[in-house]
Amino acid sequence: GLRRVWVGGEDVWAEVVLPDEPSGFTLHPALLDGVLHALGVMSGGGEGGLPFAFTGVTVHRAGARVLHARLRRGAEGVRVEAVDPAGRPVVTVESLAFRPINQESLAGSPSSAARLLRMRWAPVPGLTADSVGDPAPEWVLVGGDAGDHADLASLNQALESGVAAPSMVVLSCPGASGASGALGALGADGGTYAGYEEPEADRAEAILVRLLTEVQAFLVSPHLADARLLVLTRGAVTTEAPVATVDPAMSAIWGMIRSAQTEHPDRFVLLDLDPRDTRAQDDILRALPPAAFLTAGLDQLATRDGEVVAPALAELDDNDRLRLPANGPWQLSTGSGGTLTELATIAHPRAAETLPPGTVRLSMRATGLNFRDVLIALGMYPGEATLGSEGSGVVTEIGPGVTGLTVGDRVMGLIPESFGDVVVADARTVAPIPVEWSFAEAASVPVAFLTARYALGDLAGLCAGERVLVHAGAGGVGMAAVQLARHLGAEVFATAHPSKWGALRELGVAEDHVASSRDLGFRAAFLEVTGGAGVDVVLNSLTGEFVDASLELLPRGGRFIEMGKTDVREAASLPSGVRYRTFDLTEPEPTRIGDMLSELLALFAEGELKLLPLTAWDIRRAPAAFRHLSQARHVGKNVLTLPVPVDPEGTVLVTGGTGVLGGLVAEWLVSVCGV
Incomplete structure (x- = not known):
């Protein structure tokens, strides 16, 4: 023009x-x-x-x-x-x-890639979730078992009567305190609200309706005009150390309060408590220095692994995500070994070779991450070993002599070199996935439960009425072993980090049968509980003086089953009457693995066993997942999920498909993926 x-x-x-x-x-x-x-x-x-x-x-x-x-x-x-x-x-x-x-950015030059940013949760200097202190007098807790007031209405009534206005109002949401919180009797599994039975699908809506009332009452109160509202949730967001399960209702609370923060700057603070921290909410609050929240200038925070973290922008670098090869099968490699930064994806041509008899080819969907994998990546595992040993996927090809499986079956089991998109597995070591399980859930079961089953059953011969000590009882194998030992009728003792004791209590371990895995106090504690008799079986994954202390818990002799294999003892150094055994899951014959897997799945179907707490990581974040596991921060099981390939024969729904981005996605699906 x-x-x-x-x-x-x-x-x-x-x-x-x-x-x-x-x-x-x-x-x-x-x-x-x-x-x-x-x-x-x-x-x-x-x-x-x-x-x-x-x-x-x-x-x-x-x-x-x-x-x-x-x-x-x-x-x-x-x-x-x-x-x-x-x-x-x-x-x-x-x-x-x-x-x-910026013409350089428009041109997509290499230097512009260094300026790409991602959100990263980083520790806040001066704030910790494990310090000791008392709540500041200017704080008022609303809701919770030890709340100063039941709700904002009762707080406002107190302020009308002349009570001094607080500088911070702490509002406990359902599930944040482990009790009902300030927003009604709504537990994690539903509950009641306003006098009617409420299904899980309505829980978030009911919480938000009540929360909106509380937030509005806070904003219109003339007595609280200079105060800030700290909203407590538990398990609402994922951070660098992701929670096992994100609570949708808690996440919805974050959505609402984030909106309120944009409308009313400096009035609201969000604090998400670590769901793995089993301390009471009031104990957590006492450990936080209240004044810091008033001066830190941060409005979105979370406690994770004893730290207070906040979201911040950081440059995206090559260590943040692994790149997946575009063509051909690939697998995760340790590189030269020794550091987790050398983890990388490499081509895996052997995965496409002709299938040997008795095997199946799988398109992987999820794979379990075990401490063995961390040791391999760090070059600390004895002997030759490859990454990956379990997972779940879809059968894409059947080898000669295989019966009972067909192409398209969802299967799970022991799968060597499972950190890859295409793998080959012995058909005898896999089994169909229960229809109600996801791929990630299925991948969390094989190693943990098969290890516990083989150790306690085939090797230890644990019987009803015997006592067993399970070290690292809040880990994957530990939680599986606790369940199986209780199923067998044994009396279970367990160690774990104190922050994880709640997971053991939920599995039915008695209070005086739980001790810390960070010091040697378990030896005296368990000898006192048993009147000096100790235990019959030790399932060990610790090292050094912890092994010595555990052997002293077998004064009558017994079975010491060693899983860790990083501190193996010679027979001559063992106390009299102690049968010592190291092992790994490569020992049993494939048919025995299949039999045990079938037995375990039957126990799951009967309700005798339940799935472990699960933390899922995209496999492109493998370095972060390995690092997280190496620091023993987890409860239950860690699983790496793989990107699901687009099925050309399937259907894809593109929401917002008439927009520019939607149109580009649709064009890519047709031209590249053949949908």
């Missing part, structure tokens, strides 16, 4: 013509755009810039098809005046400011 341009000093004149008759526009955008194109000839006037801020815009006349415009540079930007061919004013812009365009 830009037909002619004249330049005179610092002024530019332009003639712009709309090719078609204008329809429905006060000022057609193509006309204004044409005027701005004339800036390209102005010295320093917007060349390479993007129109950013319009100030003082007045449209004098509608329906113009031709504009004669004058553009003049001023101190605050460019002034635009446009008239029609008869000289009648059409539009005036007092000032148009431009924002420079």
Whole structure:
């Protein structure tokens, strides 16, 4: 539409013509755009810039098809005046400011990749979830078992009577305190609200309705005009150390309060408690220095592994995510070994070779992560070993002699070199996945439960009435062993980090049968509980003096089953009467593995066993997952999930498909994926 341009000093004149008759526009955008194109000839006037801020815009006349415009540079930007061919004013812009365009970024140069950012949860200096202190007097707790007030209404009544206004109001949400919180009797499994039975699907809505009432009561209270509202949740968000399960209702609370934060800056703080921290909410609050929340300038926080963390932007680097090869089968590799930073994905051509008899080819969906894998990656595992030993996936090909499985079956089991997109497995060591389980849940079962079953049953011969000590009882194998030992009728003792004791209590381990795995106090504690008799079986994964202390818990002799294999003892050093055995899951024959797997799945079906707490990581975040497991921060099981390939024979729903991004996605699905 830009037909002619004249330049005179610092002024530019332009003639712009709309090719078609204008329809429905006060000022057609193509006309204004044409005027701005004339800036390209102005010295320093917007060349390479993007129109950013319009100030003082007045449209004098509608329906113009031709504009004669004058553009003049001023101190605050460019002034635009446009008239029609008869000289009648059409539009005036007092000032148009431009924002420079980074041409390097537009070109996608290598240096621009270094400026890509991601959100990362980082520790907040000066804040810790494990310090010791008392709540500041200016804090008021609303809700919870030890709350100062039941709700905001009762707090406001107290303020009306002359009680001093707090600087911080702490509102406990359902599940944050382990009790009902301030928003009604709503447990993690549903519960009741307003006098009716409430299914899980309605839980989040009921919580939000009540929360909205509390938030509005806080905002309209004249007594709380200078206060901030700290909203407590538990398990609402994932961080660098993701929670095992995100509570949808808790996440919805974060969504609502984030909206409130944009409308009312500096009035709201979100604090998500670590769901693995089994301390009472009031104990956690006492450990947090309250004054820091008033001065830190942060409004979204979480406690994880004894730290207070907050979201921040950080540069995206190659260590954040692994790249998956675009063509051909691939697998996770340790590199030269020794550090977790060397983990990488490499081509795996053997996965495409002809299937040997008795095997199946699988398209993997999830794979379990075990401490054995961490030791292999760090070069600390004895002997030759490869990453990955369990998982779940879909059968894509059947080898000669295989019966009972067909292409398309969802299966789980012991699968060597399972950290890859395509793998080959012995058909005898896999089994169909229960229909109600996800791939991630299925991948969390084989190693943990087969290890516990083989150790306690085949090796230890644990019987009803015997006592067993399970070290690291809140880990995957530990929690599986506790369940199986109780199923066999044994009396279970267990150690774990104190923050994980709640997981053992939930499995039915008695209070005086639980001790810390960080010191040697378990020896004296368990000898006292048993009257000096100790235990019959030790399932060990600890080292050094912890092994010595555990052997002393076998004063009558017994069975010591060693899983860790990083501190193996010689027979001559063992106390009299102790049968010592190391092992791993490569010992049993494949048929025995299959039999035990079938037995375990039957126990799950009967309700005798339950799935472990699960933390799922995208396999592209493998270095972070390995690091998390190496620091023993987890409860239950860690699983790596694999991207699911798009099925050309399937159907894909693209929501927002008529938008620009939706259209590009749809085009990619058709042209690249063949959908």
